[in-house]
Amino acid sequence: MTMERRSAFAERGALVSFWGLLGLFVMKGTVGWLTGSKALMADACQSAADCAGSVTSYLGMRKAGAYPTAASSREQGAAAITIVLSAVLLVASLEIGISSVRAVADGADEAPGWGAVAAIALSIGLREGLFKYKRSRDSRVGIRSDRTADNRSDIFSSLTALVGTSGAAAGEAFGMPFLYVLDPAAGLVIAVFVLRMGYRLAAGVVANPERRILDQADNQMLLEAVQRIDGVVAVDGLQAREHGHYVILDVVIRVNPRISVIEGHDIALRIRRHLTKRFLHVSDVNVKVEPYDPGYPYKSNHHDEELSALLQ
Numbered sequence: 001m002t003m004e005r006r007s008a009f010a011e012r013g014a015l016v017s018f019w020g021l022l023g024l025f026v027m028k029g030t031v032g033w034l035t036g037s038k039a040l041m042a043d044a045c046q047s048a049a050d051c052a053g054s055v056t057s058y059l060g061m062r063k064a065g066a067y068p069t070a071a072s073s074r075e076q077g078a079a080a081i082t083i084v085l086s087a088v089l090l091v092a093s094l095e096i097g098i099s100s101v102r103a104v105a106d107g108a109d110e111a112p113g114w115g116a117v118a119a120i121a122l123s124i125g126l127r128e129g130l131f132k133y134k135r136s137r138d139s140r141v142g143i144r145s146d147r148t149a150d151n152r153s154d155i156f157s158s159l160t161a162l163v164g165t166s167g168a169a170a171g172e173a174f175g176m177p178f179l180y181v182l183d184p185a186a187g188l189v190i191a192v193f194v195l196r197m198g199y200r201l202a203a204g205v206v207a208n209p210e211r212r213i214l215d216q217a218d219n220q221m222l223l224e225a226v227q228r229i230d231g232v233v234a235v236d237g238l239q240a241r242e243h244g245h246y247v248i249l250d251v252v253i254r255v256n257p258r259i260s261v262i263e264g265h266d267i268a269l270r271i272r273r274h275l276t277k278r279f280l281h282v283s284d285v286n287v288k289v290e291p292y293d294p295g296y297p298y299k300s301n302h303h304d305e306e307l308s309a310l311l312q
Helices: 003-035 038-064 068-106 114-140 153-173 177-207 216-227 261-278 302-311
Strands: 234-243 246-255 282-291
Touching: 003 038, 003 114, 038 068, 038 114, 038 153, 038 177, 068 177, 114 153, 153 177, 216 234, 216 246, 216 261, 246 261, 261 282
Parallel strands: 246 282
Antiparallel strands: 234 246
């Protein structure tokens, strides 16, 4: 599978994940509003946070395959979208958290009902299906599972919501009103999860950690791969920029100073082709070619010989 086809394949998977998460958000929010379940409303915000992360990942993959001018504008657009979504998530989670605290302090007077429980159970099954679908597509294009932005905080929040709503519904069924408080208590816990995710999204944009340090295993493998390319004398630097699930490498190499510019360009092209084919998570490679420091074995001594003859 070529790099272009891998990128398109992964982008389609990201889009399916986005629409699925958006549907889960709408379903949870609607049922939570109709039943009055604060836990389900908070869980809907968690789905919205996952949806925001999916948007950021998709835009990152599109940016990775764009031309430099288009990538700059897309980067600004992705940052703006992420900041807006993060602000909305922070406000919504704060509102739900405050409302849950008040309900816990005053005492809940009604339970959300079994409809909320059924909606959460259904959403857990659908979310796991989306997760496995996305993971399967990522593995087919060579994206390692530890490189994906997927996390499992969503399943923990859904399970928390399931426990809270089930306990409140059971309290209504068995005539134990004191269990009603479990629903807003679960909403408070989930609101903390969403606050944390919204903060991390916003902080990631402000810090703009485009460059990241490769782990030791990846760094060693990439260095060895570059050093094996014919014509590479030394590798001065290797840095990574992460876009979505893919990585763009910036490599600085040293070559024989006596070769032509065309030969240096050919070496850089061979490096790019080799790395993008061998390492499927590498979407592009920017190679800077510099002459090797004059010295053995490329140092020319004819000037020294001429100077010694003149002195004699």
